Amino acid sequence: MNIYNVIAIIAAYFAAWVAIDASLEAKFASITQHPARDCPVPPNDQAVQRLAQFLQFQTISDSHSDDHIKSGHHAAFTSLLAFLREQYPEVHSQLQVEEVGLGGWSRLITWQGSDPQLKPILYISHYDVVPVTPGTEQLWSHGPFNGSVADGFLWGRGALDVKLGVIGLLEAVTRLLARGWTPHRTIMLSFGHDEEVGGSGGAGEVAALLKTRGVQLECVVDEGGVVLLDGLKGLAAQPMALVGTAEKLYTSLHVDLVSPGGHSSMPPTDGSDIAGQAARLITRLNAHPFPARLREPLPSFLAAIAPYAPRIVRPLMAYSHIQPLSWVLAQLLVSSRTAVLDHVTAALKAAGVHGATLSISNASHIGPPGHVTASNTTYFEALRQAVQEHWRYADKAVAVAPFLMSGGTDSKHFADLTEHGILRFVPVSVNKTAGELGSVHSTNERMRVADVKLMVCTYARMMELMAGASGSPPS
Ligand SMILES: [Zn+2]
Known part of the structure; x- marks a missing residue:
């Protein structure tokens, strides 16, 4: 031949x-969506309302300012942080909340585990957003900072990238606290204020702080992949949850x-x-x-x-x-x-x-494509289990696959601190064909209202499985 x-x-x-x-x-x-497993303590409609309000703060970052906050937007960041204190009193009174980063605008939240010998699990999100391109405001079905709930969607800048993650994680912690659950392994939350401009003043500073304290992380979970409702064109005709294991x-x-x-x-x-x-x-x-x-x-x-x-x-x-x-x-x-x-x-x-x-150029991240997180670890399995317990379609569990992220996230700052790597995934569904993925950093950014509950449940389950309360944590 x-x-x-x-x-x-x-x-x-x-x-x-x-x-x-x-x-x-x-x-x-x-394909239709059938949530399978209920949370032991499910979030109520308040979670949706909180996220809707959270989308109204115009927290826009800017690399050219000293503290990476766009000129004229400091009041929005101040109000947003006050809103979090007010809406999540349990988190702020029972966990350690530290002001970190340029101007103290980012947050590191520590939930001490019962076994201090175990390395912490870190969950990352960010509350800054990219600006709305001038001249495109009129193209939005609902104003980008109105926090509208309409037609089964939450509309607004940050609805997918990634204010939902901040609310989802805080809701999950609140619900676990309400159940009297305590992590075996310490859980940390890092919320950056400048991810959209590189994250050096937020997550970068959090990582530097952890380094000076000699903290080594077990595993990091950051934003990244989502549940693709319409699968992968030509490859898989069913919803797929993609978890970024490399950037x-x-x-x-x-x-x-x-x-x-x-x-x-x-x-x-x-x-x-x-x-x-x-x-x-x-x-x-x-x-x-x-x-x-x-x-x-x-x-x-x-x-x-x-x-x-x-x-x-x-x-x-x-x-x-x-x-x-x-x-x-x-x-x-x-x-x-x-x-x-x-x-x-x-x-x-x-x-x-x-x-x-x-x-x-200085802004580059050139180097060997290292830091590929293995997809056969107990942490990847824990994430897969948490997803598959909550995301089912036509009586089948959604498939979970590792993938290469084409964009960068705040997790890059923690790459040297984590033993079992970085899993980049937000439990939210997106229909690519309907242009929902394309709405990120663009017009009509939106997420499904029904996904708020699934997201909170999935995050809570991830925490249970990854920071196990039973004394048999993943190793
Ligand atoms: Zn983001």
Whole structure:
């Protein structure tokens, strides 16, 4: 069999994949939501009202200000923090609440466990939001800071990213306190005020504080993946809960080009002009993207969703970590490598651009794609169990899979402090096809009212399982 036969077989295989994709679409429509397990102490409608009010504070962060709070918005942060004290008196009286970060605007809350020898579990969220793009206010069905509850949704900036997490965690703790439950392992909550501008003044300072205290964390749970109601197009025709076990890093490069100069009436004809050099470099980079490779957590992600995928692609997904399947899949999926400088340097050479200098911008997070959290730990299992007990569809538990986050979160600041890694997930459902995921940082951000209860129950269950009261915590 020559290479052309191999290519033809692979092409036929994926053509079949694409063909059955259409039949999957019909199955999505029949999915309905059936919450399965009730909380021992379920949240009441107050939780929805609290979240609606919480969305009204215009807590917008800004990297250009000294304390990372946008000029004119300090009163909103002050009111928001007062609101939390007022609405969650048990948390503020029974747990240790510390003002941390630039200006003391972030919060570190510690719920002391009964066994001080055990490392704490940290849950992260943030209460800052991104601004509404000027001129788009009129496009919102309900004002971005009105906190409207309408048509089965809570509407507003922060409804998904991620004021819901702050309220969800505080509600969960309140309900566990009401039950007289005590964690075996210490539980910490870190609420940042500047995540949207990098988090250095909030979560970064919390991490630095924990470091000076010699605190090592057992596991970190942060925002990230959600329950995708409409599954994964072409791969899984059922709701999927995706848990971020790694973050895509990024880098910004400055390329300084040099030109001999001269009068614009006599531009050089040898291609040494700046525009010509830049054009050649961009064309070259565009034509030669980074080589694709399949690396963790992608093989784990594919293996986890394989049972829900069309039969024809299951073996390919289940064994994607093995060559040559790995190579085949890598050609189909977008991937990148960290040797950005090498790649751009080679492109400069190939484009005939000489004397240029490359430098990495300070805002970059370049490095080996390390810090991939294993998806076979007891903590991942605890999260999976908490999700599957509460999120069921058509009498089936929602599938839970690890995935690579394309965005950055505050958890990066804690990467060196955690033994069992970072799980990035918020228990909320999103219909991607309906544009709900696209509403994050955009227009008409909203979450399902029905999800508030599920979210609180899931967080409470996660805490029970991860910080176990029974004396047999996960190890
Ligand atoms: Zn966020």
